[in-house]
Amino acid sequence: MSKVNNDLELYSSSVELVIHSLKLQNKALLESCVKNLALLIGSEHTSNIVTAAILELCKISLPAFRWTLDNFSDFKIVPSLFESKKISEEETSIISNQDDVEQFVLNVEFVSHCLKAQDQRLLETSEKILNHLLGIDYTSNVFVAALFELAIADNVNFDWDIEILSALEPYRKIFKIVSMSAAEKLIRKGFIPGQDFSADGTGKILLSQKTKTALIESISEIEDHILLDKILKVPEAIN
Numbered sequence: 001m002s003k004v005n006n007d008l009e010l011y012s013s014s015v016e017l018v019i020h021s022l023k024l025q026n027k028a029l030l031e032s033c034v035k036n037l038a039l040l041i042g043s044e045h046t047s048n049i050v051t052a053a054i055l056e057l058c059k060i061s062l063p064a065f066r067w068t069l070d071n072f073s074d075f076k077i078v079p080s081l082f083e084s085k086k087i088s089e090e091e092t093s094i095i096s097n098q099d100d101v102e103q104f105v106l107n108v109e110f111v112s113h114c115l116k117a118q119d120q121r122l123l124e125t126s127e128k129i130l131n132h133l134l135g136i137d138y139t140s141n142v143f144v145a146a147l148f149e150l151a152i153a154d155n156v157n158f159d160w161d162i163e164i165l166s167a168l169e170p171y172r173k174i175f176k177i178v179s180m181s182a183a184e185k186l187i188r189k190g191f192i193p194g195q196d197f198s199a200d201g202t203g204k205i206l207l208s209q210k211t212k213t214a215l216i217e218s219i220s221e222i223e224d225h226i227l228l229d230k231i232l233k234v235p236e237a238i239n
Contacts, residue, residue, distance in 0.1 A: 018053035
């Protein structure tokens with residue numbers, strides 16, 4: 001019975017994921033979403049899920065439904081996609097390293113599209129499905145890789161809210177690690193907790209511009225700079 005419940009939950013979550021992708025009317029996001037589902041659960045199941053999502057969309061969002069009908073022929077979700085080989089549970093566990101890399105890249109690409117969409121429900125549903133199919137550790141690696149890739153590739157335009165991302169377990173973990181690491185580095189440099197810097201309860205560290213500059217200058221990795229830029233905050237009163 002538990003397997004049946006898990007299968008139903010996966011089906012429901014997958015339909016919800018496609019619906020969210022359709023409602024955002026984003027071709028790149030939808031294509032990436034469907035490619036990932038086809039790779040992970042097979043083309044036949046994915047075709048059924050997309051069909052169910054479109055039918056449900058008709059009931060809840062006519063504008064998005066009309067947009068889907070107008071643009072459907074442009075998507076890579078036509079029958080040719082569903083002719084691809086279905087990957088069974090047994091095959092997934094023994095796929096080659098090359099296939100592993102391809103799957104990881106597709107997963108990262110999809111999560112990057114979700115991050116660009118700035119839709120928390122979409123991100124949460126994606127995390128839930130990947131956790132179910134690939135495990136928590138793998139999913140965490142995908143989400144972290146997507147965040148770094150997008151932030152580095154488009155740091156100027158990619159503006160995200162740490163409170164929203166902190167609702168997702170992979171990011172909650174990494175923000176906590178980065179915050180703790182930053183606090184340890186500050187203490188080693190002689191800065192005093194509660195006097196030179198403090199935590200605000202949301203994962204951010206409050207500190208003066210001088211203290212922030214001293215910390216940033218001691219770190220060379222661009223990925224850490226990007227995360228710290230979101231976590232370290234200089235209140236105007238102590239600027």
